[in-house]
Amino acid sequence: MSIQVKALSKRIDNREILRGITFTWQPGRIVGLVGRNGVGKTTLFRTMADHYLADEGELVIEGQSTLQQPYCRQKLFYIDTQRHFFGGRRLRQIITTYALAYDDFDQSQLTALLAAEHLSTKSYYQRLSKGQQMLFQILLALASHVPYIILDEPFDGLDIIVRERIVAYMVEEVAEHGVSFLISSHNLDELDGLCDQVLFLQHHELVADYDLESLRATARKFQLVFADKHIPAVVKEHGQLIKVYGRVLEVYFADYTPTIETALQQTQPLMMAVQPLTITDVFRVKLGDRQAVWGGV
């Protein structure tokens, strides 16, 4: 049970946008898709949702290929935030359309959720604030009772309170109903603490697919201060430098073993403090140039 995206490629106006995108999206997971503006995140979502025809590749949704069984896309929910029909409509009109489109749509659940957010179904979508529009889209997705939900830049431009409301809804859906989310962002920090897996899109391709749970099980990040300027061999050999603040070195160990722990203790650092590992750290060390980093110290 999963969605497998297999070798998806897309050209627009004879320009390559996506090349051979392949990844697995497991149920009950929050997957982050990260990449700079214009790299192709929305194009990937539109291609997955069949708003754009893929030039190559397919999706296999819980064992069914979208090429042979296009209807299996019913398990996938995606609202194109740039091109949708919501603008001049009241929320209740949008809800009626979605209730027709999704077999398991729960209107009474949605009415209760909207009331809890002080959103009236009589309101016009375009008169809602940006945060209210995103909340409405997410509640619409939840009421559709679809196991795989794609959200394009759900936190873009939202204040911290709305962001936390949206995160709370997502985390609850994952925990209680095993719903899966694929969310895009051009800002790694936005996804910190939320994603189980992160995909990185660069130059038309997925250049990284990290399972953060297993990375965090073996990796450690420390702030270290040593008595002299000489960096101990164990750090140079097994660690990757993330940052330097004066004499404080922030070092990432991808595979932190008891042997490394003992060797590190033997160097008698003046300070050795474990730090939480962020997605930004993982990307910096995974995609950075290790030699160049140590060379600068």
Ligand SMILES: Nc1ncnc2c1ncn2[C@@H]1O[C@H](COP(=O)(O)OP(=O)(O)OP(=O)(O)O)[C@@H](O)[C@H]1O
């Ligand atoms: N319908 C289209 N016609 C022409 N070019 C398009 C079309 N759709 C996407 N593109 C091009 O594909 C590239 C990727 O765009 P896309 O919107 O997928 O990027 P993105 O990663 O979602 O960007 P952002 O983070 O800014 O939203 C851009 O160069 C864009 O101009």
